[in-house]
Amino acid sequence: MKSFDYVRAASLDQAVAAAAEPGSVYLAAGTNLLDLMKAGAARPDRLVDITHLPELDRIEHLSDGSVRIGALVRNSTLAYDRDFAGAYPAVAEALLSGASAQLRNAATVGGNLMQRTRCAYFYDPASACNKRMPGSGCDARAGENRLHAVLGWSEACIATHPSDFCVPLVALDAVVEVTGRSGKREIALEAFYRLPGEAPDRENELEPGDLITAVRLPAEARSFAAHARYLKLRERTSYAFAIVSAAAALRLEDGAIRQARLALGGVAAKPWRTRAAEAILIGAKPRAEIFQKAAHAALAEAKPSGDNRFKIDLARKILVRALAEAASGTPSRVPALPGSPFSSVPGALHDA
Amino acid sequence: MNLSISLTVNGQQRVIELDDPRTTLLDLLRERLDLTGTKKGCDRGQCGACTILADGKRINSCLALALSYDGADLVTIEGVANGDTLHPVQAAFIAHDGFQCGFCTPGQIMSAIGLIAEGQAGDDPERIREGLSGNLCRCGAYNGIVEAVLEAQAHSTGAKTRDAA
Numbered sequence: 061m062k063s064f065d066y067v068r069a070a071s072l073d074q075a076v077a078a079a080a081e082p083g084s085v086y087l088a089a090g091t092n093l094l095d096l097m098k099a100g101a102a103r104p105d106r107l108v109d110i111t112h113l114p115e116l117d118r119i120e121h122l123s124d125g126s127v128r129i130g131a132l133v134r135n136s137t138l139a140y141d142r143d144f145a146g147a148y149p150a151v152a153e154a155l156l157s158g159a160s161a162q163l164r165n166a167a168t169v170g171g172n173l174m175q176r177t178r179c180a181y182f183y184d185p186a187s188a189c190n191k192r193m194p195g196s197g198c199d200a201r202a203g204e205n206r207l208h209a210v211l212g213w214s215e216a217c218i219a220t221h222p223s224d225f226c227v228p229l230v231a232l233d234a235v236v237e238v239t240g241r242s243g244k245r246e247i248a249l250e251a252f253y254r255l256p257g258e259a260p261d262r263e264n265e266l267e268p269g270d271l272i273t274a275v276r277l278p279a280e281a282r283s284f285a286a287h288a289r290y291l292k293l294r295e296r297t298s299y300a301f302a303i304v305s306a307a308a309a310l311r312l313e314d315g316a317i318r319q320a321r322l323a324l325g326g327v328a329a330k331p332w333r334t335r336a337a338e339a340i341l342i343g344a345k346p347r348a349e350i351f352q353k354a355a356h357a358a359l360a361e362a363k364p365s366g367d368n369r370f371k372i373d374l375a376r377k378i379l380v381r382a383l384a385e386a387a388s389g390t391p392s393r394v395p396a397l398p399g400s401p402f403s404s405v406p407g408a409l410h411d412a
Numbered sequence: 413m414n415l416s417i418s419l420t421v422n423g424q425q426r427v428i429e430l431d432d433p434r435t436t437l438l439d440l441l442r443e444r445l446d447l448t449g450t451k452k453g454c455d456r457g458q459c460g461a462c463t464i465l466a467d468g469k470r471i472n473s474c475l476a477l478a479l480s481y482d483g484a485d486l487v488t489i490e491g492v493a494n495g496d497t498l499h500p501v502q503a504a505f506i507a508h509d510g511f512q513c514g515f516c517t518p519g520q521i522m523s524a525i526g527l528i529a530e531g532q533a534g535d536d537p538e539r540i541r542e543g544l545s546g547n548l549c550r551c552g553a554y555n556g557i558v559e560a561v562l563e564a565q566a567h568s569t570g571a572k573t574r575d576a577a
Contacts (some may be wrong), residue, residue: 066433066479087480094436094475095456107433111480136469140532161527164470166476249574266424298545299544396538403538 061097065106072271074237079108080269082239086110088132089166091159099188100177100185101192111163112289115275116170116293119144125279128237131170131272135225136161138169148281149230150288150307151392157292157399158224160299170272173236173252176263177219177329178301181202185202190216191260200254205366207303210375211359212328214387217260218365221253221330223398228290228307230331232281234386240270249275253330260329284309289385291378292325294400302326304375305399306384317341320382322358327375338377346387355379417482421445422491426564430478437473437481438462441488448520449489449528453548460547463519463526464488470526472546489518492525501525504564511555516549523547529566 067084069075079086084106087093093177096102110116116132127147129138135155138144146153159167174292174376181187188197200208200218208218226249234249252264266272288309296298305325309317320341326331344350355376362372381401397403421441428444438455440532441447441464453461457475464473464485494497501524504510511517522556527533527543540561 064433066484068479087477089475089476091457091472091475094477098456107477108479109480110481134469136530140530152453160460160545161530162460162463162472162546163475165526166466166471191557242553269496396536399544409522 062100062103064104066109067106068109069146072113072273075108075110075113076239076241076269078106079271081106082268082269084086084108084333086174086271088168088171089134090171091163091167092171096183101183113120119145119290123166125272125282127277127281129169129275129277131168131274133169135159135164135167135169135172139164145394147285148232149285149394150227150230150290150309150386151225151277153394153398154224154228154290154292154305154307156394157290157305157397163280169225169275172223173249173272173275174264175222178222179208180207182219191219191263192254194259194261201366206366206368206370207326208329208365210362210364210371211324212255212330213365214256214258216258217256217329219256219329221328222301222325222326223331224290224292224302224305226324226331227278227305228288228309229275230282230333231309231321232277232309233321234281235276235278236272237269237274237276238266239273240267244273246276249331250333253345255370256329261331276360277343283311283319286390287312287386288390289382290399291385292384292400293345293374293378295303295403297397297402298402303376304371306375306379306382308379308385308386310341310386312346312387315345317387318343319352322354322379323377324358324379327362327371336360341383346383348384351380351383351387354383373380415479417479419481419483420451420485422487424538428478431510433477434478435478437464437466437476437478437486440478441473441486447476447488447490449517450522451518453515459516459519459546460523460549461516461519463522463547465522465526468529470523470546487522489522492521497526501528501564503558504560504567505557508551508556508559508563510560512549512553512557514550516547516551520544520547520549524557524561524564527561528568533561533565535566 087107116130141154187199292305309321337354395403451461453459
């Protein structure tokens with residue numbers, strides 16, 4: 061690991077000023093950053109440690125029905141918060157399906173939004189990677205790419221975004237609160253991430269110094285609590301990144317779908333919201349045929365970026381499955397293997 | 413820059429001068445404090461051999477920057493027994509033949525202690541296996557580990573064991 065300077069931020073202003081300097085990055089838990097630094101894929105000159113900043117570790121259920129999650133809330137704290145898990149069960153399920161207990165106990169909400177792709181060529185400094193070193197090329201394009209993107213990719217980059225947490229967040233219209241050199245602002249999570257285009261190194265809308273301070277879910281997100289699932293397919297049923305995943309949240313009235321929220325994970329450089337598929341579901345009865353139709357619409361633009369045509373079909377299937385599971389009702393408990401369509405053993409979380 | 417940190421390690425207050433900000437908790441424990449029970453396996457958060465408790469929660473010490481944990485309360489495998497009296501999880505590992513080789517066992521025990529403290533596994537073996545999935549080794553002792561956790565958990569909660577249920 062390359063040596064670096066260490067700055068412990070005592071205030072937001074101090075953090076922003078330090079992180080705006082070239083070569084600086086924020087350090088929260090470091091579960092992804094230290095891994096990247098050990099691999100040599102990240103080589104920051106300065107770490108700005110925000111873990112001692114006050115007031116960023118709170119889950120606030122606000123009077124307008126929204127919830128505000130501080131950037132330093134740990135993944136496991138959020139997933140096991142009864143009020144939160146009851147109101148946003150698909151988010152809790154996504155959190156618990158990610159990584160291992162040790163990592164979830166350390167990893168933070170803000171850090172989860174900032175985690176980097178798990179593309180092996182990005183991780184390997186000996187490989188060409190336009191994301192890690194702009195202009196160097198993309199070894200994934202002609203390489204081992206069966207897990208790479210099928211939506212929104214470019215010739216410059218076919219990497220996927222690795223987060224589970226962000227998939228239901230995008231479906232539920234989460235908003236990111238950011239503090240930067242010009243003060244505070246808010247960015248819809250869906251617009252927060254960029255597609256690779258010609259500049260895959262520019263992954264999001266943050267400017268130098270910008271710090272994520274919180275993630276907010278609007279009041280409306282609670283209205284899906286009774287019919288929401290996050291399902292994840294991976295190469296083993298536990299502790300692995302998604303090949304594909306799907307968040308599905310429905311609001312049913314009188315046996316028909318009044319509102320639908322859908323997003324896919326593992327298919328693109330960002331969590332992939334699919335509004336065309338949502339529109340197909342509105343007003344329909346929750347039946348297999350309409351789920352199939354929605355899933356086809358969701359993947360209509362998909363194309364393989366390499367040896368990964370199977371992911372398109374797999375993504376359709378996981379979406380249909382997630383819709384069917386959501387329609388049949390949120391389980392009162394998170395399954396033993398959260399996010400796994402193979403798990404039939406009930407667990408112990410969502411019931412208040 | 414002041415690189416001095418204060419930690420509670422297995423109940424003892426320690427003030428430590430760090431000569432390199434790159435030091436992880438794992439390296440600090442092993443190289444500076446001679447607490448070599450915590451093992452360096454993959455050093456990348458994937459194997460669980462370096463699992464310790466930080467402020468009561470199990471974490472991978474290999475991905476934890478020591479400077480960041482200033483003020484933390486750490487417990488390592490050396491700190492779980494009470495003198496010659498083993499921690500109930502250690503005793504249950506022996507009783508159920510859950511000992512793997514010395515490399516993975518400390519992390520498995522620390523992870524099991526963390527799992528029980530989290531109170532999420534209940535008496536469901538599948539949930540326990542999922543809860544221990546951050547500890548990679550699946551050698552022949554693994555079934556014994558799951559049995560040991562079931563027993564230790566039943567003792568810690570006063571709940572019935574599966575056999576008695």
